[in-house]
Amino acid sequence: MQDLLDLIHQRHSARTPYDSSRAIPQPALDQIVEAASWAPTAHNMQNFEIVVIDDPSTLQAIGAIETRTSPVFLRENARQLSASVEALRQRRTGVIASMFPPAWREPDADFEAIAAAEPAALLSHSLQSAPCLLLVLYDARKRAPASEGDVLGFISLGCVMENMWLTAQSLGLGLQILSVFSSEPVEAALRRMLGFPAHLKIAYACRLGHPAEAHDYVRVRRPLDAFVHRNRYGGEGPI
Ligand SMILES: Cc1cc2nc3c(=O)[nH]c(=O)nc-3n(C[C@H](O)[C@H](O)[C@H](O)COP(=O)(O)O)c2cc1C
Structure with missing residues (x-):
């Protein structure tokens, strides 16, 4: 049990550059997708497909796709930022502001103007x-019975994510989720490039590799008594 909790603690967003000369060994890829296949999914719908991309020229072509930051992202992102490590440690949710450019950090900024002024970024x-x-990729046609808005399907995709992430961590591989891949323009460009059909949408992408640097950032979580309730909501007591 301790091993499992250690692995859960150690799993982290590996946001540093990866060593491009070190391919992911096939047995490791096999184990990661095997772990995905055993994720719990609502009604066992297995509503996902995974495209493994490790061909350097395809990765290069993906890297040339342009993205733009939306004002909605900027506004909602700014609310989750802590200006210092100390502030993050106190708040215990969200992320550190220094991950983002200075112009993105002010919660009351004119994000329409900032987004309009941002040059396109490359993937x-x-x-x-x-x-x-x-x-x-997820298949919205494989909705669990009567799941309004496919909520159960999205929860299932999270289970797939965690299974793969824990497996990558246990193999000593870095993994970072990249939500930018599910934006509409990126999805359209990738659909053309990779040929996946219209009924499949991108849930998220995982960047995978051997981190070229050790990760060095503060990770915070709420204390258990901030979100665990005993016997009734708001109920106190040892958990
Ligand atoms: C659905 C989902 C989307 C995420 N999108 C991104 C992303 O686009 N970029 C990123 O660096 N991290 C992303 N993350 C990682 C979270 O920011 C991260 O898990 C959180 O800050 C806690 O840090 P930790 O993973 O190191 O524990 C995402 C995580 C989830 C579950």
């Missing part, structure tokens, strides 16, 4: 020399 900036990308 290579997000890929950061990753030798492998896992593209997780």
